[in-house]
Amino acid sequence: MIDRLVLSDAEWRRRLSPEAYRVLRQRGTEPPFSGCFIGTHEPGRYVCAGCGNPLFRSGEKFESGTGWPSFTQPFSPQALAYEEDRSHGMRRVEVRCARCDGHLGHVFPDGPPPTGQRFCMNSAALRHVPEGEESVLAGP
Numbered sequence: 001m002i003d004r005l006v007l008s009d010a011e012w013r014r015r016l017s018p019e020a021y022r023v024l025r026q027r028g029t030e031p032p033f034s035g036c037f038i039g040t041h042e043p044g045r046y047v048c049a050g051c052g053n054p055l056f057r058s059g060e061k062f063e064s065g066t067g068w069p070s071f072t073q074p075f076s077p078q079a080l081a082y083e084e085d086r087s088h089g090m091r092r093v094e095v096r097c098a099r100c101d102g103h104l105g106h107v108f109p110d111g112p113p114p115t116g117q118r119f120c121m122n123s124a125a126l127r128h129v130p131e132g133e134e135s136v137l138a139g140p
Contacts, residue, residue, distance in 0.1 A: 002078055005051045005100040016050060023124040024050045024102035027087075027094075032067025035123025039063070043131035045075065049124065053099035055079050056119070058128075064111070064118055069126065071119040072111050082107070095119060 007015065012025050022028040037046075046056040046069075056071040064070035074080045078098055085094040085106065095104045104125045111118035 019124045027103040037069040037123040046126045048097040049127045050102040051100035
C-alpha cells in the first residue's frame with residue numbers, strides 16, 4: 001500500500017511548474033514529440049514529477065513512434081491507478097499516479113512483448129532519477 005499525498009490546489013500550483021500542473025492536475029497532454037524524454041535512454045528510474053513515486057524503470061522504456069515516452073510495464077503493480085477515460089470521443093484507460101492521483105497518460109494494448117502493453121506517458125508528468133541516485137526518490 002502506498003501512502004497517499006493529498007495537497008490543496010494552491011499547494012500543487014506552488015510545487016509544480018505550469019506545464020507539470022496542467023498535465024498532472026488538469027489532465028492535460030503535451031504535444032507529440034515535444035517532451036524532454038523522447039529518445040532518451042539513460043539508466044535509472046522515472047518517478048512522478050508531482051510526488052516522487054517510482055513509476056517506471058528505464059529498461060522498460062521503448063520507442064513507440066507515437067511522440068510520447070512509452071514503457072512496457074510499471075515499476076510495481078501498486079505504483080499506478082487506472083480510470084476509464086471517455087474524453088475526446090474515445091474510450092481509453094487513463095494512467096494516474098497511485099500516490100498523488102496525478103494524470104500521467106494512458107495505457108494501450110498494442111505494446112511489444114512480453115507484456116503487450118504501451119504505457120504512453122507525458123514527459124511533463126515524469127522526472128528521471130539517474131541510476132545510483134535512488135535516495136532522491138522521496139519527492140520532487
